[in-house]
Amino acid sequence: MRLVNRHPSRRAAIVLAALPFAALALAYVVGSEIRLAANPQDKLLPAPGTIWETAVRLFTVPDPRSGELLVWQDTWASLRRLAIGVGLAAAISLVLGMAIGLLPYLRRTFAGFVAVISMVPPLALLPVLFIVFGLGEVSKIVLITIGIAPFLTRDLSQRVLAIPREQMVKAQTLGASSLVIALRVALPQTLPHLIGGVRLSLGAAWLFLIAAEAVASDVGLGYRIFLVRRYLAMDIILTYVIWITVLAFAIDWTLRWVSRRAFPWMGASL
Amino acid sequence: MGVAPRLPVDGGVVVSFVRVRGLWQSYGGRPILERIDLDVAKGEFVSIVGASGCGKSTFLRLLLAEEMPSRGTIRIEDGPVAREPGRERGVVFQRYSVFPHLTVRANVVAAESFATRRGWLSRAGRQAARDRADALLERIGLAHVADAYPATLSGGMQQRLAIGQALTARPRILLLDEPFGALDPGTRLSMHDFVSELRAETGMTIFMVTHDLAEGFKLGDRVLVFDKPRWDPHEPEAFGATITYDFDARHGGIPYQIKEDDHAAIHA
Known part of the structure; x- marks a missing residue:
């Protein structure tokens, strides 16, 4: 069958759609791990956990100087x-x-x-x-x-x-x-x-x-x-x-x- | 060359509802139509046939006043020459004749509301117009889809809606441009009955362009044939088309007049 006529099933379509996102996330995690293993103080690629903590802090804890979010x-x-x-x-x-x-x-x-x-x-x-x-x-x-x-x-x-x-x-x-x-x-x-x-x-x-x-x-x-x-x-x-x-x-x-x-x-x- | 056009005569008085005189049309120096004279009586159904590119659609656009002729005039009941389309001339095209963004009922109401200043009827007028629209939809068999959008309708239903919409504006002449050209044969037959019935009810003067000769003779009182009477084999574009035959289609289509005697000899 020609490639132009081959269509993924519904389930395969969902997996395929998620694939690039997963690949990007994986590439980031791997890169971050490598850099942090070499230097725990590295700031360039913070670990996903660090980003999550920062995000929670930014959205919930007011700025100490202005008292605003x-x-x-x-x-x-x-x-x-x-x-x-x-x-x-x-x-x-x-x-x-x-x-x-x-x-x-x-x-x-x-x-x-x-x-x-x-x-x-x-x-x-x-x-x-x-x-x-x-x-x-x-x-x-x-x-x-x-x-x-x-x-x-x-x-x-x-x-x-x-x-x-x-x-x-x-x-x-x-x-x-x-x-x-x-x-x-x-x-x-x-x-x-x-x-x-x-x-x-x-x-x-x-x-x-x-x-x-x-x-x-x-x-x-x-x-x-x-x-x-x-x-x-x-x-x-x-x-x-x-x-x-x-x-x-x-x-x-x-x-x-x-x-x-x-x-x-x-x-x-x- | 050319025989005086047939004038519809009633009790010795010439009755001409639509009068076409000395009509020429050319685009960029290239003649499309030449020397067209025509008189059509009130209530006549005129079919216009001819090969593609013979100018029959151009003639319809001129009747519609969508474009102006290079020379000549078209008048309805000796009124002024129209310079742009208006409510005097209703039209149904092969496609795109109804508004896709309006429901079936709103398409009919539009025939009344579009003529107002801002395009909307007053609150009081709206309900009355809706009731009239519903009555029309009942008559043309579209009452069950009054709230649907045209895209969900079959081709035949869309054309019935387009004809109903055009008639709601009460035009003086109705122009049909290949109205059934995109329909399947069965739908086309039922549309023929539909048009014949509406015509009997309204007595409308109708011009219909068609490439289907049988359709033209079946529905029309007259069948006009457009063709090029003069033909230069070295320069096919040199001459425009005109009405070469004018058949009386009421009695089985026996021609009572041939406008261009020399036509057959020249056009090999």
Whole structure:
């Protein structure tokens, strides 16, 4: 039988899915054992037990100086920046993407502009943003927004353009104005793709968030990682990295769930 | 060349509901349709047949006012020339004719709500529109799937919904673009009955593009054949298509008029 036609059973599929995770964990444990055997003071690859103890301490024991649980403060600050930045990008690109997709005049005006703007590396603009917006929250949020809005705008305008011509004509024969076509035909069919686009761009959004926090901040997940890097506190860094991964996964899963619940007509295509 | 178009006559008075005069269409200098004159009486069912690429779909798009002709006019009851699709002209395409994000009932209600300012009916109007939609769905045999989404419906059911939706907007002419082209033969036959019944009930003026000659003669009062009357073997794109035959399909399809006498000799 050809390899392209061979499929694993259900149980085998679960084992196969778990395999890379197990391999990664095993590689880490082995590497950590080797280094700690050579030097018990080694900080580069702390033992899994050490990481677990650090994680429990970070999440439950308040910081002795401020009396606060720093990890929750960092999480809250970072998620807030992420939510506002991504939310702004989603709102801007939904309006702009629909306008570009629906209106030939705006398409001629903005399609090329957005294509060029999306080529600007957002991180290269970070110093400009710090100079213009200061070192506070605004510059971090704006970095996330301008980092992902061009991609989302292009994606959404393409999605609107991909709505079959037949539907657009049909709506007109039912008497729909441009506004009604936008609100009742294009918008509902674009929203699921907006959520899909946001899911795809969340990775980039996290990147911009952590980069901005690493450069100038006093609270946040990225700030903390780059702060404790000076002390080579790998146990804290790894705890934060795992925590960020868990958060990102949870957000992605939630968005997918919302998408499935809110757009049942999309069927299995989400 | 060219015989004066047949005018539907009623008691000595020319009755033309849809009037096409001197219609030409070309894309980038390449003629697609040329010299089309046509008069269609109210309530007539006109089938449009022809080989692929003969411009019959272009003609339907012109009737729909989805595109503008290079020359000539199309008027309904001597009204203004339409510049974009509107409620006067209902349409059912082969595919994508219903809105996938609306339930079956909402698709019918859309025929009323889309014409409002923002696309939504008032609270009072909504219930009445829903009741009317349910009555229509009962009539076209889709009441049991009123709350389902179109993707879960069979092809025949989707087309029945599309026709019901188009008729709900009360257009003056109904355009069908290969409406049964994607259906299996059995479903197609039952759709023929469905369309014939609805037509008897509403007296709608209908244009149907089809590549199925038998279907065209079965459903239509007239069958228009689109073809290229002039043919240059060295330059096949040099000339556009026009109506080469106009058959009366009510009496077993005996042609009462041939528009282009020289057609057969040139087109080898």
